[in-house]
Amino acid sequence: MLQAIKKTVLFSLLGISIGLLNSPKMFSQEVSASSEIHYFLDLVTTSSRSEQEKLLTTIEKNWKPEFTIMAIEVMYFGYTSDIGVKMALVLQKKTGQNFGLDFNKWYEYLWNQEQKILPDYAYFKSQLHKSLDAKFETYFQGRQPSSLIRMDEIRWGGVQQDGIPPLRDPAMIPASSASYLEDDHIVFGIVVNGDARAYPKRILAWHEMFVDEVGGIPVTGVYCTLCGTVILYKSEVNGIVHEMGTSGFLYRSNKLMYDQATQSLWSTLEGKPVVGPLVGKGIQMDYLSVVTTTWGEWKERHPETEVLSLSTGHRRDYGEGVAYQAYFANDDLMFNVPSVNGKLKNKQSILAIRLPEYPEQPLAISVKYLKKNPVYQSTIGDTRFVVFTDKTGANRVYNARNLNFKKYDQKSTATDARGDVWTVYEDRIENSSGEVRPRIHTFNAFWFGWQAAYPDTKLVK
Structure with a gap:
């Protein structure tokens, strides 16, 4: 384990x-x-x-x-x-x-x-x-x-630089060749410029990061197993592609990344340098969307998807549920944080929303709550958003603007209060008249890690 x-x-x-x-x-x-x-x-x-x-x-x-x-x-x-x-x-x-x-x-x-x-x-x-x-x-x-x-809160996580080796330009295979996956296995799904990829949790938990080019765009996907976050970033900022890796250090139990060129330390949650020569230069990677779902649901939505091959170049036991089995099985922390908030269990999953235009208004929504409420709407600042949650518990968030949604079939169709039917895509929702509402980039996290990073976060449960 x-x-x-x-x-x-x-x-x-x-x-x-x-x-x-x-x-x-x-x-x-x-x-x-x-x-x-x-x-x-x-x-x-x-x-x-x-x-x-x-x-x-x-x-x-x-x-x-x-x-x-x-x-x-x-x-x-x-x-x-x-x-x-x-x-x-x-x-x-x-x-x-x-x-x-x-x-x-x-x-x-x-x-x-x-x-x-x-x-x-x-x-x-x-x-x-x-x-x-x-x-x-x-x-x-x-x-x-x-x-x-x-x-004084930067703490060594027990491994050397890239001691948990990132997957760099990993081999991908078509869905039809992924015989090692069962339909109920957890995957992290992304679509960039129409290029659909799936990264199974059973593999990524051993590597915690992938660096790849998807849909013609260099991306960095970072999985902090300790805090339950899977975040996708555009690696290129102002014409420079930052080659990221695992630093070996943690901040409030959340892994710190580093860039190979300057060895600056980067925040995993915010995608920006926090220690080193890149600090203060206006550098911050843009978020892209990622969804945590099951392999069966993902390949049904995206039959053309590619998925990670087991041929990673590393020898690991990639069995479902093997990596971090003991850690995920209880509510104890491996590395502590300044304080924990008992409003939810430490490792209860939340949907984390922090809009770039309203960074001081972070929001956490209990995934259990969203499973019971597959259509959830609210506002942050002037931004009205809607969360659609499918039968696997996967959350997708869209900018609703002036709309009020009444139904979601938990597949690909949502209906607003006017009776208009909207098709749910990974990057947008769109109705028959061609109206479009874009995806808002969010991710899931363990409650303790999100609350430690943003102690004043609002919680919906």
Whole structure:
């Protein structure tokens, strides 16, 4: 099971990191950092017990709130050694909190306070993490001023860069050749310029990203299994195609992407750089539509569709429900967030709507609610929209403008209050008079992940 595998990788890499951290040659000598930063860096590189004790005493004597995140990260990476235990004792004494070696509790405590980090905290973070992957140094080194998100909330997810390998230009096969799929298997369906594709969950959960050209357009599809989001983006912005990958880091349990050219970190939810040289340059990838449905329903709607081949170039058990089986089977989180909201269960699926023209009005609608109400209409700002939900629970959202819809056959036909019949397409709805209403790009997500990213979101349930 992938959760168990990820934990094994996490613990083994942590073990590797301790050995690397204990190498005196690990840290860069080219960049100067404050003596306070080196209290912590020296602590994890020295093998001298007496020197460790001196450094722990110095840290405790000179304690300030800005030390908390570094102490937690040292404890996190040194949990198998005396350093981790002793750092936990210092943390407990200086903060008054008694969480022992429970990293999630320490992170939750920290993240519910105003961020307090040293001016060169990013240097500490770059040096601490580069033992896991040399590329990690670039993510943080010199980039603290550019960060749009709390740097102390950027947490290693247990894998190296592209350690969960994206599918790049993956092999596709016609629907008739997809004998490995059953009709009730979950797929993520897209149509771009008439080019229909299906990406089965059973495959994509092992890779969490695909980079492809669909309908003549370069696209990036990102699946954050932890937060239940599948989002499709146009990879090209202002004439530049950004080659995206999996950074290995998380922000509020949602994966951070990176671009190969600058190694900037990108928000998965918003499709824009949040740490690095691309921040502040007006770069944001446009959303495209994706629908979570069953293979049987998708191929009935799109018999011409292509679907991922099992020949991915990787050896995985692509059986239905194998990847992340334990994680999806309960409501526990693998990586925590600042707080959870009990209005819904953590992993209850919601339809996430955040219109570009009204970014401060995010909306979450319970998928269970939508299954009971296959026609749902509301407004965000001046935009009136309608959600059509089919029998598989798949949601499609359209700009309704001045219309009021009364019926949806949960297939391809909807009827408005005037009695006009509309055909439901992936990119639009259209009536016999040629009136068109465009698709609004939305996606599904787990409630906890969406609420963590947008704590003030409105919820319909």
